[in-house]
Amino acid sequence: MSKADGLEASENGSLPAEEPVASPGALAPEVFMHAVEHAPVSISITDLKANILYANRAFNATTGYTTEEVVGKNEAVLSNGTTPRLVYEALWGRLAQQKPWSGVMVNRRKDESQYLAELTVAPVLDDQGKTIYYLGMHRDRSDLHELEQRVNNQQRMIEAVLNASPAAMVLLDRGHNIQLTNPSFVALTAGIARGQPMGVALATLIDSLGENFIALRDGGRPFTGREICFDLGGYSQHWYSCHGLSLQLEDECASTFFAQPEKHHLLLIVHDITELRQRQQDSQMNAIKALMAEDELLEGMRETFNGALHRLQGPVNLIGAALRMLQRRLGDQADTDPVVLAMREANEAGLQALDSLSDSIPEPSTQARMPVNINQLIREVITITTDRLLAQGIVVEWQPAMRLPWVIASENRLRSMLKQLVDNAIEAMSHRSVTRRELRVSTQVDRQVVRIEISDTGAGIPSELAFKVFEPFYSTKPPHKGCRGMGLPMAQEIVTEHAGTLFIDTAYREGCRMVVELPFSATS
Secondary structure (H helix, E strand, O other), rough: OOHHHHHHHOOOOOOOOOOOOEEEEHHHHHHHHHHHHHHEEEEEOOOOOOOEEEEOOHHHHHHHHHHHHHOOHHHHHHHHHOHHEEEHHHHHHHHHOOOOOEEEEEEOOOOOEEEEEEEEEEEEEEEOOOOOEEEEEEEEEHHHHHHHHHHHHHHHHHHHOOOOOOOEEEEEEOOOOOEEEEHHHHHHHHHOOOOOHHHHHHHHHHHHOOHHHHHHHHHHOOOOEEEEEEOOOOOOEEEEEEEEEEEEEOOOHHHOOOOOOOOEEEEEEEEOOHHHHHHHHHHHHHHHHHHHHHHHHHHHHHHHHHHHHHHHHHHHHHHHHHHHHHHHHHHHHHHHHHHHHHHHHHHHHHHHHHHHHHOOOOOOOOOOOOOEEEHHHHHHHHOHHHHHHHHHOEEEEEEEOOOOOOOOOOOOOHHHHHHHHHHHHHOOOOOOOOOOOEEEEEEEOOOOOEEEEEOOOHHHHHHHOOOHHOOOOOOOOHHHHHHOOOEEEEEEEEHHHHEEEEOOOOOOOEEEEEEEEEEEEOOH
């Protein structure tokens, strides 16, 4: 090989060589002696009884003994006395089979300090295959052992903290594959998934986080305090506060030692704040009840005035019609006829009374529109009407969609509409002839609308009246009930305000089913 070739080899990571490399058999014995003497590993050679015949410099540095102090002494001089007897039995058993042994022992230095020796003992055979010496090589791995134990202890402590933490935690890779969870997360997903695999619950959680999770996954942007709510059926509603972090972890493969690829992981931490939110909601219920009582009083006044207008409109219309007929019959004499003049005064007085009543009708309460949780509104209505439901012996079956998109609406108006429908269902089941009293309320997402179904087991509404019941002042209830027939028209008015629809499911045969469909934004 030329000198230039040697330089090129050096640049490629190999040692340059100008002279041919000698074969091992051509090396002088002193070369092997120097190699062993200067080796960075503690080396000793003993006879068959483990008496030391030779020790190199690394042996002296590790044990603190000079060569003169250990030559002729047994290797037991290094024993600390704490290594189990089974270790020595295994060592001598392997050597008796002329096989090397590797293991760990606790050794003692000259200054009585202890260290952990990673030891390999191998038999040295002569040409006839007979063992003539033992070659021992060991290194002090105390620091490495200490580091390993520290890492193991830290891992145990971290696992203990994670397992005991009430916060649910999950570590994901960029493909949303679960890398690590704690028991709290397992319990959380078990409640959300309802018997389905954990991946289903995780997908639901990720979907609920929406843009926050996308920004975390794609841009590594953390988020904190993102609240989500799940309705799990019955009266089980759970609120969670979520936090997300991005982690960069190093690859563990040897092939990537000098070029670490990016390993992007996502840590989600979920705190259950249901108890806090329930306490807050309990404290808000009194205010909601007072607000609904005020709204009901206002709606009652509007219904009364509208009823009075309706009743007064008929006689005024009859007077007006009679006046026009009389004027046509009398012709020019109508302007002086006392009956016509009296009817004109009565008609004008009636019209003024109608205008006065119309101006006196209270305006519906106004509220800025905002994102509204329909499940929450229904839950509040059921809570408010609990006393009436219990008094009538009505069983409630509440089947909410686990997650509904927000509806942009007037919260108070929608709550009043839902209460009107629930009140109608209660009244339908309050008749003595109704023995099976069940109120079923459910929500779901159907295309681009939130669908609400309120079903009762009352007498039902004939299909031919499915549209007529929404006409003002029409009621299927007996007159002695004092009903003015404005409940459903007002409910329909509220639904129409929100670009929705309210109708009766005529295919339902167990009573009456009211269906409300409210549109939601595709980006909600």
